Amino acid sequence: MLIVGAGPTGLVLALWLTNLGVRIHIVDRLAEPGTTSRALAIQGRTLEFYQQIGLARNVMERSHKVPALNLWVKSAQATRVPIETMGLGLTPFPNPVIFPQDEHEQFLIERLRQAGVEVERPVELAGFAEDGATVRATLRRAGSEETRTYAYLAGCDGARSKVREVVGAGFPGGTYDHLFYVADVEAAGPPMNGELHVDLDEADFLAVFPLKEAGHARLIGSVRDSAAKDHEHLQFEDVRDRAIRNLKIDVKQVNWFSTYRVHHRVAQHFRMGRAFLLGDAAHVHSPVGGQGMNTGIGDAVNLAWKLAASLKDPAGDSILDSYEPERIAFARRLVATTDRVFSGVLDPGGFARWARTKIIPSFAPMLFRFGWIRRLAFRTVSQIAVNYRNSSLSSGSAGRIHGGDRLPWVGDNFDCLTSLRWQVHIYGAAAPDMRAWCDGNGLPMHVFPWRSAMQGAGLMRDALYLVRPDGYVALADPAARAAAIEDYFNLRRIKANFP
Numbered sequence: 001m002l003i004v005g006a007g008p009t010g011l012v013l014a015l016w017l018t019n020l021g022v023r024i025h026i027v028d029r030l031a032e033p034g035t036t037s038r039a040l041a042i043q044g045r046t047l048e049f050y051q052q053i054g055l056a057r058n059v060m061e062r063s064h065k066v067p068a069l070n071l072w073v074k075s076a077q078a079t080r081v082p083i084e085t086m087g088l089g090l091t092p093f094p095n096p097v098i099f100p101q102d103e104h105e106q107f108l109i110e111r112l113r114q115a116g117v118e119v120e121r122p123v124e125l126a127g128f129a130e131d132g133a134t135v136r137a138t139l140r141r142a143g144s145e146e147t148r149t150y151a152y153l154a155g156c157d158g159a160r161s162k163v164r165e166v167v168g169a170g171f172p173g174g175t176y177d178h179l180f181y182v183a184d185v186e187a188a189g190p191p192m193n194g195e196l197h198v199d200l201d202e203a204d205f206l207a208v209f210p211l212k213e214a215g216h217a218r219l220i221g222s223v224r225d226s227a228a229k230d231h232e233h234l235q236f237e238d239v240r241d242r243a244i245r246n247l248k249i250d251v252k253q254v255n256w257f258s259t260y261r262v263h264h265r266v267a268q269h270f271r272m273g274r275a276f277l278l279g280d281a282a283h284v285h286s287p288v289g290g291q292g293m294n295t296g297i298g299d300a301v302n303l304a305w306k307l308a309a310s311l312k313d314p315a316g317d318s319i320l321d322s323y324e325p326e327r328i329a330f331a332r333r334l335v336a337t338t339d340r341v342f343s344g345v346l347d348p349g350g351f352a353r354w355a356r357t358k359i360i361p362s363f364a365p366m367l368f369r370f371g372w373i374r375r376l377a378f379r380t381v382s383q384i385a386v387n388y389r390n391s392s393l394s395s396g397s398a399g400r401i402h403g404g405d406r407l408p409w410v411g412d413n414f415d416c417l418t419s420l421r422w423q424v425h426i427y428g429a430a431a432p433d434m435r436a437w438c439d440g441n442g443l444p445m446h447v448f449p450w451r452s453a454m455q456g457a458g459l460m461r462d463a464l465y466l467v468r469p470d471g472y473v474a475l476a477d478p479a480a481r482a483a484a485i486e487d488y489f490n491l492r493r494i495k496a497n498f499p
Contacts, residue, residue, distance in 0.1 A: 019420060069198065387406065443497060
């Protein structure tokens with residue numbers, strides 16, 4: 001299995017596949033890992049995936065929890081919205097954390113190294129072609145080329161993906177007119193308190209993301225049109241004007257500065273034969289909500305167990321057909337949603353300015369007093385609301401849980417997901433014939449004593465929930481029939497005892 005690109009998406013794919021017993025070869029065209037922080041936020045669903053492969057605790061130890069969101073208008077702090085406890089009761093990881101991408105990548109690389117896998121650098125994919133049941137890829141390194149054969153190829157090689165170019169998947173979408181800057185700084189002032197701060201100014205946009213080390217932050221701001229014309233020569237001094245004064249930030253040192261434009265694009269296909277697109281190679285969008293890197297990691301987890309199943313049983317490789325429809329549907333919704341929000345943030349029109357500076361600061365604290373709004377916001381941003389209900393792998397419903405939904409967290413039921421295996425969950429009591437069928441077919445079954453909190457999470461007492469290796473419910477059957485599981489696997493040509 002060849003993985004092209006060793007950013008977070010490629011590294012997580014490599015780690016999951018390695019945990020599933022798949023031999024992988026991961027290459028990256030850069031001589032060294034990135035040294036700038038780039039993506040920052042790690043959402044709850046990503047941490048749940050990390051918990052499955054034993055990474056979550058270590059990531060949390062290295063991260064900074066974000067306790068609150070502060071909104072500023074016209075040089076004054078307009079409101080503070082606590083976010084630290086928004087996800088309590090919904091996940092083991094109830095608030096987002098900040099873990100800069102350079103540190104994040106180094107952590108994942110070291111974990112991969114401990115598993116016996118090294119990222120090969122600098123190695124560039126020159127081209128590839130399918131050859132029956134394999135992919136022949138030509139790799140270029142230090143003036144020489146080598147052609148090797150793989151079962152599959154995963155393109156995790158970013159927005160300028162060579163894999164996407166070779167397969168001709170297309171990358172429709174567009175680019176926003178505004179120019180943005182990003183700077184990692186050491187500073188002082190009210191926004192350097194470890195919380196997230198956003199300036200909702202009439203003309204400028206600035207967000208201050210806290211980093212773990214005291215007095216350090218990431219600034220993301222818009223560049224005025226007059227300065228943007230000469231963006232290739234822009235320095236931090238050219239942009240440290242009104243927005244930074246508005247937030248009363250005293251910048252002592254700039255450790256990294258860059259400008260960029262924001263794109264919104266989704267590839268036309270995520271799978272072409274034996275080649276797959278993941279992460280920025282498949283979709284790019286605005287940084288609203290800290291979704292980009294987390295979405296790429298979600299791609300990697302979705303694909304990993306399906307690739308492992310296909311490699312174990314080539315006759316059942318049709319399971320790979322579900323990767324594109326499951327992930328492309330979410331990517332398209334995400335790009336459309338972040339596009340609307342981002343456009344509203346930047347819209348210079350009178351109504352948009354009024355909404356940004358008057359309505360949002362006034363009503364946000366009031367709205368977040370309602371528990372259902374807090375939960376909705378958290379479920380959306382954390383990505384625990386992502387579902388695959390329309391997938392060919394999803395069937396049935398029991399309680400409020402449908403096939404394709406993420407398995408609800410009710411305390412200890414996520415512990416068994418570390419096996420990365422198909423498994424049956426029953427909340428209440430299991431019939432003897434169900435246990436006998438699972439034992440006879442090598443399918444783990446976990447029975448959890450019924451508690452009222454389970455009903456609150458949407459589960460049905462004594463119902464059957466067949467759970468995929470990635471923690472999503474594949475089948476929900478109120479009658480808890482063994483025949484329902486047998487029919488599910490037979491229809492889809494999946495082996496129950498994978499891996």
